Amino acid sequence: MQITPPALERLIQSLSQLPGIGRKSATRLALYLLRQPASEARNLAEDLAGLHRAIHLCRHCFTFSESDPCAICADPGRNRRLVCVVEEPGDQMLIEKTGAFGGLYHILHGVLSPMDGIGPEELKVRELLARVQNGVVDEVLIATSSTVPGEATAAYLAGELERLGVTASRLACGIPMGMDLKYTDEYTLAQAIRARQSMRRQG
Amino acid sequence: MQITPPALERLIQSLSQLPGIGRKSATRLALYLLRQPASEARNLAEDLAGLHRAIHLCRHCFTFSESDPCAICADPGRNRRLVCVVEEPGDQMLIEKTGAFGGLYHILHGVLSPMDGIGPEELKVRELLARVQNGVVDEVLIATSSTVPGEATAAYLAGELERLGVTASRLACGIPMGMDLKYTDEYTLAQAIRARQSMRRQG
Missing domain, CATH: 1.10.8.420 (RecR Domain 1)
Known part of the structure; x- marks a missing residue:
């Protein structure tokens, strides 16, 4: 019953x-x-x-915010020459929590996925390119996920940004901190070897 | 930030x-x-x-219901001589889904827990005893959990019900259906041996 x-x-x-x-x-x-x-x-x-x-989208970075522009875009203390591109507002929250990033953000609201009909027009790509075209931005850190669509989106954006003369960078890929080598998958390990970093203190 | x-x-x-x-x-x-x-x-x-x-509580069985009495208490096809006591309405939903029970229910809304100040007065115990005192109920199946407070509640209710001349029964305890013996804990196995059932067809 x-x-x-x-x-x-x-x-x-x-x-x-x-x-x-x-x-x-x-x-x-x-x-x-x-x-x-x-x-x-x-x-x-x-x-x-x-x-x-x-809650609405910030007109500059398209994050979820009650104010427009959002608190980060309005903060004069942030480095306006560095913009971090993420897939979703949740990713921005994760990065912001690390305290390791002092620039601005740009939220794509998704990743390229031609099979699902999601091209650059469905994401905030045009808005990103317009933002960097005014010459204030030196570097765009592309922090999309290290998944197949995330990497494809990163590669596409890097091409577009380089045509505009802007440096595109990517989150480092390698062994997670504190991870025992024997639990690392071989692809990550291979990538960590190729991208090995000098042990001299970074500038 | x-x-x-x-x-x-x-x-x-x-x-x-x-x-x-x-x-x-x-x-x-x-x-x-x-x-x-x-x-x-x-x-x-x-x-x-x-x-x-x-949603309110049914005046007879105290389950969550939009009608009062609830659909089960109002159903003339249910066996009114058999009442199943459960801790929560969710337990009643689980039992009802088996289709193996044709009687009425009584929801306690908790278990006895003297450490938390929960005695019979905090549960629907008085209402249960009043229900069986009119002489219509022959058997009360106590389906509280097989946890320490569930067993203590069952033992308390069984004593009260027997004083009123009503049969108290308990859900059988034993090996879960389809379970390999080697994954059964020793307490359940001991209980399954003590409560072994005749393989002649049950009446």
Whole structure:
């Protein structure tokens, strides 16, 4: 006998649409919320309902932001000659958390994927090239993923940037920090050998 | 630099409150919703906002239901002489899915846990005893978990029910179906030996 009440079933269905959440997890979450005071579900509902209203894309870097330009593009302390290109705002959050990057960002909102009909026009590529054409940018660090579409996107962007006379760089590929060599795959190891770095302190 | 926009940060915080969802998963979910059309977040918000409004406890069995009594308590085809006691509505959903139980249910909404201040008064125990006292119920199948608090709750309920002259039964404990013996823990195996069942067809 199907005994899930319709309102609960609707919530389970909606939660199951989220990535990484199957029917079992969705049921667990929905029943958890039902056991909590109604205010918890209502608060979450308000946060969700207000999400797209509050957040827009920064006109310069296209990250998610409540202000336009975003806090980083508006920060006079950032190095405006260096721009880091990432696939998604989440990647920018990861890089920013390292504290190792002091330049600006540019969010592509995806990677090239001709099989899915995603070409440069579907990404923020034109906007990137327009940004570097004003001559302020010296270097673009392409931080797309080290996956096949990520590498293809990087290669495409590097070509376009070099035609504009801008240096394109790529995140270093090699052994993860703290990783035992015997757990490294052979492709990464080969790449780490080819890209070996001098042990003299970097300038 | 902390760059998460406040509205996104609030949603991440709210999602992190849910069981089994850490900050990383919450961030992933929130960014996913931000990339989808606003309608997806709004639909989820509506399902959440309406959840507690639509769903109440059945006055007889205390399950989550939009109708009162719930569909099972109202069904004349169920065996009213047999009541299955479970910890949570989710357990009832699991048992109902097996199709192996044709009686009614009673939801405790928890287990006895004196360390957390949860005694019989905090659960729907008084309501269970009142239900069986009218003489219609012959047997109560106690389907609390096979954990220490689940077993303690079962033992307590069995004592109370027997004082009222009602048969208390328990879910069988033994080897999971299809499980290789060598992966069974010794406690389960010992219990399976003690509770060995006759291979003559059960009546």
